[in-house]
Amino acid sequence: MPARPDAGRLVTPAMIGLWLVLASVPLWIGKVGLYPYIGVEILIWSIYALAFNLVLGTAGLPSFGHGAYFGVGAYAFGLAQFHLAYNLWICLGVALMTAGLAGLIVGLFISHRRGIYFAFLTIAFGQIFWTIAIKAYGITGGEDGLLRIARPPADLGIVAFDLRDNVALYYFVLALFVVVVVALWRLVHSPYGRVLSAIRQSETRAAHLGYPVWLYKLSVFVLSSALSGLAGGLFAMAQLSAFPDVMSLNQSGLIVMMTLIGGGLVSFWGPVVGVVVFLAARDLIGAVTNAWMLYFGLLFMALVLFRPEGIAGMVKSVLERRALRAQGGAALRLLFRSG
Amino acid sequence: MGQPVLDLLPHIVNGLVLGLLFALIALGFMLIVGLMEQINLAHGSLFALGAYLALQLIGPKPPLPDDLAALWLQLPLGWRYALALLIAPCIAGLVGIAVEVCMRRTYGKDPLYGLLLTFGAALVIEEGIRLIWGTRDYVLPVPQALSGGFIFQDLIWSTYRFYAAGIAAAAIGLVWLLIEKTRYGAMIKAGAHDSEIVRALGINLSRLRLGVFVLGTMLAAFAGIILAPIWGIRPHMGVDAVVPAFLIIVLGGVGSFWGAVMAGILVGLAVGLSGAYASEWSLLSMYVLLVAVVTVRARGLFGKKSLLEA
Numbered sequence: 309m310p311a312r313p314d315a316g317r318l319v320t321p322a323m324i325g326l327w328l329v330l331a332s333v334p335l336w337i338g339k340v341g342l343y344p345y346i347g348v349e350i351l352i353w354s355i356y357a358l359a360f361n362l363v364l365g366t367a368g369l370p371s372f373g374h375g376a377y378f379g380v381g382a383y384a385f386g387l388a389q390f391h392l393a394y395n396l397w398i399c400l401g402v403a404l405m406t407a408g409l410a411g412l413i414v415g416l417f418i419s420h421r422r423g424i425y426f427a428f429l430t431i432a433f434g435q436i437f438w439t440i441a442i443k444a445y446g447i448t449g450g451e452d453g454l455l456r457i458a459r460p461p462a463d464l465g466i467v468a469f470d471l472r473d474n475v476a477l478y479y480f481v482l483a484l485f486v487v488v489v490v491a492l493w494r495l496v497h498s499p500y501g502r503v504l505s506a507i508r509q510s511e512t513r514a515a516h517l518g519y520p521v522w523l524y525k526l527s528v529f530v531l532s533s534a535l536s537g538l539a540g541g542l543f544a545m546a547q548l549s550a551f552p553d554v555m556s557l558n559q560s561g562l563i564v565m566m567t568l569i570g571g572g573l574v575s576f577w578g579p580v581v582g583v584v585v586f587l588a589a590r591d592l593i594g595a596v597t598n599a600w601m602l603y604f605g606l607l608f609m610a611l612v613l614f615r616p617e618g619i620a621g622m623v624k625s626v627l628e629r630r631a632l633r634a635q636g637g638a639a640l641r642l643l644f645r646s647g
Numbered sequence: 648m649g650q651p652v653l654d655l656l657p658h659i660v661n662g663l664v665l666g667l668l669f670a671l672i673a674l675g676f677m678l679i680v681g682l683m684e685q686i687n688l689a690h691g692s693l694f695a696l697g698a699y700l701a702l703q704l705i706g707p708k709p710p711l712p713d714d715l716a717a718l719w720l721q722l723p724l725g726w727r728y729a730l731a732l733l734i735a736p737c738i739a740g741l742v743g744i745a746v747e748v749c750m751r752r753t754y755g756k757d758p759l760y761g762l763l764l765t766f767g768a769a770l771v772i773e774e775g776i777r778l779i780w781g782t783r784d785y786v787l788p789v790p791q792a793l794s795g796g797f798i799f800q801d802l803i804w805s806t807y808r809f810y811a812a813g814i815a816a817a818a819i820g821l822v823w824l825l826i827e828k829t830r831y832g833a834m835i836k837a838g839a840h841d842s843e844i845v846r847a848l849g850i851n852l853s854r855l856r857l858g859v860f861v862l863g864t865m866l867a868a869f870a871g872i873i874l875a876p877i878w879g880i881r882p883h884m885g886v887d888a889v890v891p892a893f894l895i896i897v898l899g900g901v902g903s904f905w906g907a908v909m910a911g912i913l914v915g916l917a918v919g920l921s922g923a924y925a926s927e928w929s930l931l932s933m934y935v936l937l938v939a940v941v942t943v944r945a946r947g948l949f950g951k952k953s954l955l956e957a
Binding site: 429436612 | 752753756758759764766767769770774777778893894897901927931942955
């Protein structure tokens, strides 16, 4: 991503605009025939997709088994609640740390690998975690899932918010979303983030410049899986349960799809756009036909063929063209006035 | 109880048979990766499609006009099976043509795009299968001579598995001959290295690539038919096939034919042996095997430098 004028800011106008729109969602979502829960889902998947795009879009690492960390976070949230403490912060912290630890173990194996070998190792580890989730019946509840997960209140010391209502949960997830967006924006535009995009452009060149490429790959993988785990913890909280299917290869493929449809390769906001489009399409096309995956798959194929930079890329190129035209107009005016 | 080695023997034989079948599953995938440096994630869906098409052809309601259907059903099962084994891959090959024509736009770009395109195609084909045949399980009927089992050394062996392993070995041999011993193999391999020179020599590379891709999809469908009586026919069988296929290529090393065949046999042995002792976890063994090998050898067993690791 080229340097942008607002790259150095902590909070950009686009962020504030998006947050305001998101904050108003519970007021009107009922009126357009949807329900607050889909808002919660969109926010959680957005956190997940932003975390995933740190690996795919920023560092250019093809990770196709990311569902594993989302799932590990979901199970860790539930298990922490049952066996450790009924406290929201502890549970979410455990979800984050456990998924980060899983990411660290996997990262140590894959950080020296490239291309197809990297990609397939992420799939293999994803399948390993998925199989464990299904077979370790005593811990995870197997294919029945981990049920009866509760939503502990968000205790801030002075006040405690009850999150059992979906609207309350929505605002809680929104608050976390705000934190994650600010943190990731800083990270992507920090010197660390610049090295990551250098690695995306050419691993060999970055290595020759003296950067310890494997360490960057490892650390970004750990960060991304920890944040995916946080999203997974929130998902367990929203669903009141944790199931192995979020860890399956198909679901891991879906997050790749969402990120790319939105345009994660060219834009910070791409993953969020992709999640909104995907979940909205699922609910809207899914309401009309059972075979919505068929149409979505065709749409995806068309996008890969004709607009590989995704929706955000499309918007970007339209804006750039308009800017160019404006510039061209100004130049012409200058020419005629002087001539 | 006899000696431990003798106890192990049936598991090793089963593992070897399974290994040949795994190699067969990976064969079409391998052909496309090896000669075109493209990853065909629709491999699994085409594998499933082949099995469903064969089922439709052999089963009680073939897609033919009534009088022709009656004539077709009078044929003995063996004939129908043998013909389905030829016809179903051809129909799947038509789907392969469509995918390859779409995929042309991605040649020369990041291989990620080809992979994503075929992922989309996989979703479409799998959903199409669900639409046409539903989500229930089917069993593919096989001729009497192939079904059943025989007793050898006080153990019951399944006839069909040995027949399937024989077919797998034959298919592997034929594909090897095609790649290594014919002009076509040489032309396509040269095309993967330097397409400009190959075109300048007057070779129609587009047509050759189409041929390779279609052959790869036909092999996928063929493997699907051979494996169907063992695994059963259900929509999920595609994913169950594409993951081991991909794994075998990575384990064997991209660009190595015998590496992949050996990887297939190793995977079969790993799954077979672990299945004997911890059947719940046997599917995990292939992933553990892969992680162990790739940790030590960065390009799998016999991998060469390839575009796919840039």
